[in-house]
Amino acid sequence: MCPAHHEVPDAPRRAEAHDPASTECIVVREVLDRVGDKWSVLVISLLGERGRRFSELQRAIDGISQRMLTLTLRQLERDGIVSRTVHATVPPRVDYALTSLGASVLEPVAALTGWAAAHGTDIAAARHRYDATRAEPAEAEPADAADSADSVAVARS
Numbered sequence: 001m002c003p004a005h006h007e008v009p010d011a012p013r014r015a016e017a018h019d020p021a022s023t024e025c026i027v028v029r030e031v032l033d034r035v036g037d038k039w040s041v042l043v044i045s046l047l048g049e050r051g052r053r054f055s056e057l058q059r060a061i062d063g064i065s066q067r068m069l070t071l072t073l074r075q076l077e078r079d080g081i082v083s084r085t086v087h088a089t090v091p092p093r094v095d096y097a098l099t100s101l102g103a104s105v106l107e108p109v110a111a112l113t114g115w116a117a118a119h120g121t122d123i124a125a126a127r128h129r130y131d132a133t134r135a136e137p138a139e140a141e142p143a144d145a146a147d148s149a150d151s152v153a154v155a156r157s
Contacts, residue, residue, distance in 0.1 A: 034079055035105055039064055039072040044098065045113050047082065048106040051097035081105065 034040060042061050046052060052060070058069050073096060076082035081102035087093040098106065 034075060039068055040076060041109055041113060043072055044109045047096060047098045051095050054094055
């Protein structure tokens with residue numbers, strides 16, 4: 001198991017520079033940062049169905065800006081998860097598809113998106129319950145503050 005983020009040193013010391021466990025944790029963290037962010041998950045899921053053009057991806061992913069989609073696709077291409085094919089047409093046509101490496105991450109990503117779809121309402125309900133229990137004490141704080149100010153005044157007299 002990887003150590004918590006506060007336990008991972010910023011720069012490995014000379015003796016620990018080749019620690020396989022430390023290196024593995026860094027690699028795992030970097031991969032999860034890439035394939036685990038919300039836009040990458042959605043892009044991978046859509047490209048798992050079939051190859052798509054940029055504009056198709058942008059229309060299919062609600063809320064993503066052109067810049068964020070461009071950055072996400074570039075990062076996925078850099079990591080070997082997505083391939084980009086430019087067709088010499090006017091206007092130029094660019095298609096995106098999963099590589100074999102990208103296809104290999106599709107199953108866990110699909111499982112995660114399926115789980116999120118199945119349990120999204122459960123999570124929303126849990127958040128609502130949590131927020132409701134935290135809102136009551138916050139609303140009562142001014143009265144509590146007055147009570148403790150009175151207590152201090154009584155204690156001083």
